[in-house]
Every structure is written in C-alpha cells, then in structure tokens.
Amino acid sequence: MAEQPTYYITTAITYPNGEPHIGHAYEYISADVMARFKRLDGYETFFLTGTDEHGQKVQQNAEAQGLTPKELVDQNAAVFKQVDDEVLNISYDRFIRTTDTDHYEASQAIWRRMVEAGDIYLDKYSGWYSVRDEAFYAESETEVREDGERYSKETNTEVHWVEEESYFFRLSAYQDKLLKFYADNPDYGGPRSRFNEVIRFVENGLNDLSISRTTFDWGVPVPKDLTESETSLDHVMYVWVDALTNYLTGVGFPNTDSESFAKFWPADLHLIGKDISRFHCIFWPAFLMSAGIELPKRVIIHGHLHNAGVKMSKSIGNVVAPSAWVDTYGLDPVRFFLLREFPYGQDGSYTHEAVVGRKNSDLANNLGNLAQRSLSMIAKNCQGAIPEPGQLTEADQAILEQASSLLETSRKAYEVQEFHKALERTWHVLGETNAYFAEAAPWKLAKGDAAEQQRMRTVLYVTAEVIRRVALLIQPVIPDSATKLLDALAVEASGDAGATNASNTGPRSFAAFGDALVPGTPIAKPQPIFPRHEEKEDA
C-alpha cells in the first residue's frame, strides 16, 4: 500500500482576554473545514489550535483580579476551548496552550538554535511601550492627551517610557533571504494581494527585533545558561517568539526525530487573520531559517468580518457571540454562510437578511427540497428502495457528469482556500439538477405505462446519485446535515464527516466518490433535513 499523504494545518492561537466572537468562529470554522476536507480526501491530518497565554497584559489583568496569571488563563482558555467543543464542532487534534510544559521546552530549544546561529545578541531598548498592544512606538506615533497621559495615536492605548535590556534577533540580516524565499515560493502567502503587502514591507528594510523582556516574568524564561555570562537579569521571551513556536510544539519539537514531527513538519498551512500576517510571513520564516528548521508551505490570510459593514467593536455593541448565531440559525447554516458568502481573504460584511437568505435559498430550497422531493418519490414509488436505473439518456449523463466534476473542482479550490468557489460551483450543479428534475417530471412518469415507470426510476436514481456526490463533498462544511443526507440515501456509514482520520477511507470518504448508489438498498421515509428559517417572536 502506498504511503498515506499527511496534512498539517494550524489556526492562530488566540489571546484569551475577552469573549470569543464571530470573527474567532470564522477562523476556527474555516480551518476546521479545510482539515475535514483533507481527512475525507485521504490525508492523515493533524489540526492544531489553542491559546496564547503569556505576556504582561495577562499578568496585569490577573493581578487586578487577585488571581495568579495561571489561574486567569486557565479560566479564559477554557472559554475558548468550550466554544470549539460545544458550539462550533471544531475537529482539532490538539488544543495547545502556550503554558503547556512541552511548549516551554520547544521555545527554549528554538531560542538556543537561534543563539547558535549567531542571530541573537544583548542590547538595550528604549521607547514608548504600550502594554496593551505589546508594542513599542516612535515618539511621533504618540501624543499626550487631556488626562496628561501619553497615548498611541493609532491604537489609543496608554504608553510608558521604557528603557530595558533586551535580547535582539538579527532580523535585518534576513531581508535578502526572505525576498529570495518569497520569489522562489510565490504561493507561500495568500491571497496574493495581502502577500504583496508583506513583500513590499520587507523590501523597505527590516530592523532587528527585540525578543525578550525583563520587566515582568509571565513568559517562557530565556535559558539561564545562555544569559548568565552577560547579564544578571531574568529574561522572558517576547510573546511572539513563543507564540509562533506553538506550531512546532504541536507536532513534537524539539524532538525532531519523533514520528509526529517527521510526519507533519513542515506545516502545510497556517491559517491566520490579516492582523498578524507580518508575524507569520516575516518573523516566523526568519526564525525558522535561523534555527535551521524547514519552513511551512503556506500561510493563508483571511479577512475580518463586519456587522452590516461596520467594524465589530465592544463600544459600538455590535459584537456577535458565536453561540448567539448558532442558537439563532443553527450551526450548519452558520458554517455554510461564513464560507459561501465571502471570497476567502477579503473582509466580509454580514447581515441577518444575508444569513437567512443563504439558509433558506441555498440550503432549504435548492438542496433540502431537492433531496426531499426525490427521496419522497423513491419511498412512495420504488418500494422504498434505491431504484434500478434503465438506459441513461444524454440528459442523465450530462447531469451526472457535472456532479462528477465537482470533486476536482473542489480540490482545486480548497488547495488555495477558495472555499466560496467550491460551494458556488456545487450549488450551480444543484440548480441544474433541479432543472433536470423538473424537465423530466418523474411525477408524471409515475402515472404512465411500464416504459414511463422505468424512465421515472432512472430519473430518481440519477437525482439521488447527484445528491450523494454533493453530500459527500459538503461534509466538511455542514457535517451534521451532510451526515443526515447520506443516512437518508442509505449510504453505508463510515468515518465521522471528516472529524478524525477515521474518515480517510470508506463509503463516505472521497475515495468512494466514484462509486454509485446500489439499487435495491432500502431507504427510510425521508424527513426534512434543512428547515427554513423561522423568525423568533419579538421579545
């Protein structure tokens, strides 16, 4: 047997300092869909997500609440994990926390490698520092406001003059190497327009990067044996060094001989938001080059979601909790909407009407009703079993051919994370199938002679077979509904709609895409799977 292909995908790890909102859900769901697709397509897949728990902000918040930092992040991380587990049905293989003990080991190991490469040196940093942003600002980027305090103009956070000893990473030495890497790997960052912005930024020159702090201790300690010869201070790593390293920790680093590291590194895809593209497209590859570790294959940068065109913000009060949406619309409609509605990579604007439109029009009408009408006819007119088709006409073959092409179309689209295109094409075929069904009018054939009855059975078979193929392919997006659909078609159970590698093979994996429904298989009386949206009564 040929060696099984592998796939390693990560989300950004979340800074758990607030309630999860629909933007977090967008990232988790899209990564989940990608992971499920790959599992169903036969890839041994590892899907990593988690929380980023270090930093001064956490330490200060904890003090303010009378907790230890660990107590605080235990609480907050649990909230995010719960959303993954109980609200969004996210099929991660590991929920990593940067406070996990193996992560300390990994972070110290990559640091050590970068020291050995001669890329880390001790110096002094001074400047205006914002605790909230965890960033330094030039004086010109700040201003003193009415309350006498100095603020960052861009982010409106308080800044303080900080002068501290810090370790630096020789990022400036990587400008040419990075540019060459981008040129050699034009698909490293996507979509192209966002990747171009990164490249232009690098072309404008890079400064060395401060990568340690001494003013607080909530972080991964820089190994003492590396610092004792030159300083007596205790350094902890700048959060981004340890945060990015989570991608290595997740698959076994620093144990590079481990089975999981050998299997899954380099990562196939880092899926992140546009706010952190620079960390993933510049710092991360530079760190890895320095440490002599292979670079990930691709970073896909998604956009942000806007509430009816307005940026979500707590002060405006238009932040939507994932659980609120799921309660209102149902999980699968939410998952479908997020991936179908927006070209992946661009910002998206959502409205209640838009979500309801997708739920009713695409799911309930075009797919749900097609399944219901065809399966009902099979239940009533074919002794409740998948019928035996007769000679296929050109129309039959044409619609089956369209459905067949969807596997390759979807693979190509998913390869570059153009989820919307895969779904658009799939729903186009469903539209054609509805037209095919109306044209063939099997309900009229049911009343005809033996030849017409045979023709009816053929039409019903072809329609059901199209639905089977579509149902297989949309398992990643709407796993629960697609499973019900396959159940209704009496497709032999296998796997778990892409949730684990148990979905790599079997009648419900993509390996079975080219199979066909087996005539004579009994089916149950169909029940509607995609209800139309019901508006709740005003409170």
Add this chain to the structure above:
RNA sequence: CCGGGGUUAGCUCAGUUGGUUAGAGCAGAGGACUCAUAAUCCUUUGGUCGUGGGUUCAAGUCCCACACCCCGGACCA
C-alpha cells in the same frame, strides 16, 4: 505623501490575451407545475460598466487625469 486594490443591474459580485445583443445569484414581475420544506421550473423587468479625455476598425477590458472608497506604508507635529 508613496504604493496596491476597488468603483459593473435594487443588493452581493463574475467579466478571460480589447472583438458580435455586458453576465450570475438574490430581490421584483408574469406564467407553469403540483413530486416536494408556499419549495421547483420557465419567461421577464432592470445597467449611459465612477467622471473626463486619449489610443484603436473596435474599450467594462489598454493609456492619462480627476473624484470617492478600502488596504498597506512613510513623514510632520
């Protein structure tokens, strides 16, 4: 200020290397059907393709200028 992207039907968007009557989905209108979740199918209304110039036999598609929007970045305080 520099760079990138955008400005196409009521809404969201496609429009390939410039080439016949500018497309889709949703929404609207009319009709059909009754298997089905008042779903589906057919037909149809609707656009001076941001503005003004230019190149060309021919421009949504190329060039220039301008306006507005979005995204990056720089500089001055």
